[in-house]
Amino acid sequence: MSTPTARSLRVLLVSHYYPPHVGGIENVVRQEAVHLVRQGASVTVLTSGTPAEVRAQGRGAAGEDGDGVRVVRVAAWNGLEERRGVPFPVLSPRLVPLALRWARWADVVHLHDCLYTTSWAAGAAAALTRTPHVLTQHVALVDHPSPVVRQVQRAVYAVAGRGLLRRARRVIVLNSSVAGFVADHGARTGSVRHVANGIDAVGFRPAGSREERDRARDRFRLPRDRVLVLFVGRLVPKKGSDLLLAAADPAYDLVFVGEGNEAGRAAGRPGVHYLGALPPDAVTDAYRACDVFALPSTTEGFPLTVQEAMASGLPVVTTDDPGYAPYGLDRDHVRLLPRDAGELRAALAALAADTRLRERMGRYSRHYATSCFAWPEHTRTLLGLYRCALSGTPGEQPSRTPVEAA
Incomplete structure (x- = not known):
């Protein structure tokens, strides 16, 4: 059988998850979907949805967004995230037949x-339909404050995760820490590829003038005369929102x-502005409104929000x-710190006091x-990996890595 173009x-x-849900993985998937369509591929996204989103879509139906991406949403209970800050939707049994249906349709999954259960169901469907699958592993084991959550993670990775990693034709990682993690959990020798996430450098850009920055601040009712330190992400201990508040x-x-x-702790405090979840166009304005970006997170490698801020x-x-190591960042121009509120406060205070330093780092x-x-x-790298997965050839590493390009 010939490999599809x-x-x-x-x-x-x-x-x-998938937008409008806010988070790093869903933003990556959204951008991959849009740019794959622009390259000519036909793309379906299988994801969770709120009851209202599923009703609007229609039972078992697929909706299409404005960029030509087909989106299939399965009703899910999201109480773990709402009550405990654990982003783990529990999907309805409809996930299984829909995963089988769309795995049969696909050339590659x-x-x-x-x-997550979405990956378990679609991975099993890919195996049953003999559709090759590629897997992007975004993080290693998360050092969650709850011992129960940590133990559940270990159990999932040891069982379902190991099977998915072992069967994957290609395993995509963002850094060496995750590469070691997937190798320890069943990824086949030679299947692992380092591929950096992309970024929309047109949408995410600096303010073109002081006036544009002030307009962005006015949009969110932020003070014009203060140095503003921005945090973007889920307000949970893993992301370090508590540490930043302490700083x-x-x-x-x-x-x-x-x-x-952690949102309740951020709202209403003097010198703290809580904007809540924002749509994508507002997030880009939030970056342009602020002076410094801070994310004291743990075990994330190179998060998408850091790329957006840059x-x-x-x-x-x-x-x-350790996940930053392959990227060759200049430590004189990016502050990489221990997770300590005192050191974080000292670094932010130094930046607040030095306009020229902020401009140089920016x-x-x-x-x-x-x-x-x-x-x-x-996206071109993804298409190459898909073709290798379909043909069974070893493939090559991407021709340009962040270290080489920097």
């Missing part, structure tokens, strides 16, 4: 993270974008995670992002 390739992307200081204000069980020309203060951020991250290049 990009213009005839049918791709099933599988993710536990692309799973995102092996922790609050009179030298700067904190701005939080996102939802989570593309937006913001100085970045984040955790010194220029580095923008140059690095535009040089190293691009969704069209990411």
